[in-house]
Amino acid sequence: MIPANGRLQRGGDSTYQFVQDASFWYLTGLDEPDILLVMDRDQEYLIVPERPKLQAIFDGTVSPEKLAARSGISKIYGDKAGWHQLNSRLAKVKHAATLAALPPYVDRYAFYSNPARANLVGKLKNQKAELELLDISLHLARLRMIKQPAELKAIQAAIDITIAGLKDALRPAKLIKYSHEYQVEANLSRAFRRGGAAGHAFDPIVAGGQRACTLHNIANNGGLRPDKLIVIDVGAEVEHYAADITRTVIQGKPSRRQQAVHQAVLEVQQFAFELLKPGLVLKVYEHQIEQFMGEKLRALG
Helix, strand or coil: CCEECCEEEEEECCCCCCCCCHHHHHHHHHCCCCCCCEECCCCEEEECCCCHHHHHHHHCCCHHHHHHHCCCCEEEEEEHHHHHHHHHCCCCEEEEEECCCCCCEEEEEEEEEECCCHHHHHHHHHCCCCCCCEEHHHHHHHHHHHHHHHHHHHHHHHHHHHHHHHHCCCHHHCCCCCHHHHHHHHHHHHHHHHCCCCCCCCCCCEHHHHHHCCCCCCCCCCCCCCCCCEEEEEEEEEEEEECEEEEECCCCCCCCCHHHHHHHHHHHHHHHHHCCCCCHHHHHHHHHHHHHHHHHHHHHC
């Protein structure tokens, strides 16, 4: 049983832009909230709760026919009928599998988690307290590690759109005219949408000078100076697959120090490319790059 994400309140009666659970998307290709995917031996079905009348007016209705055509799952039930079928099956088993819920607040990343998985676990336990739930997160992660042709196509499209957007936004004739970070962001947003992407895959970063030393500086409201470097970390999103490309540019002429650092970065990058091969262990890869980068940092003082 794999739940879709739910909407999250932004303020009053408005929500943040909806982002689907990646595993639910991987298995269904559906971008609607609050749906439950059930896979049981040789059958699969979706449980789709009916939208209240007011929500349907504002957000539209969900067409079962479109859900079936998109997902390839022909059996689609409403909330009452779907849970009746699921509960009758759960009554006969000791174990069921789902995705383990994150804690409400994740300290490592300092954010609140989407409650959809926790809500499902709570509902299942209310239906059958002795039901033992198995976490299939690792199994799904291993499936998703190996990209299928359709996924590779989406990833490549996201990369191509990002590169084209960067080339357009950072043309010398445009670059020299920027006075604030948000102007670069605005041009990239326009280029991504024009290129066919859904938009940014994550909050874009455009940071000039010292502001670039905050890795996730997403305010993008600072002024730009011709003698300061500008770090741009962006990626377009296509079918929920992301590019992630960082570029460092300057509006004026780089100093000798800036050129020396830039050259060191290029050498580390080339070293990293040369190490890549099938079967490479990430931990070993990172250690080798750290050693090489350390040598470059020492040479730079």
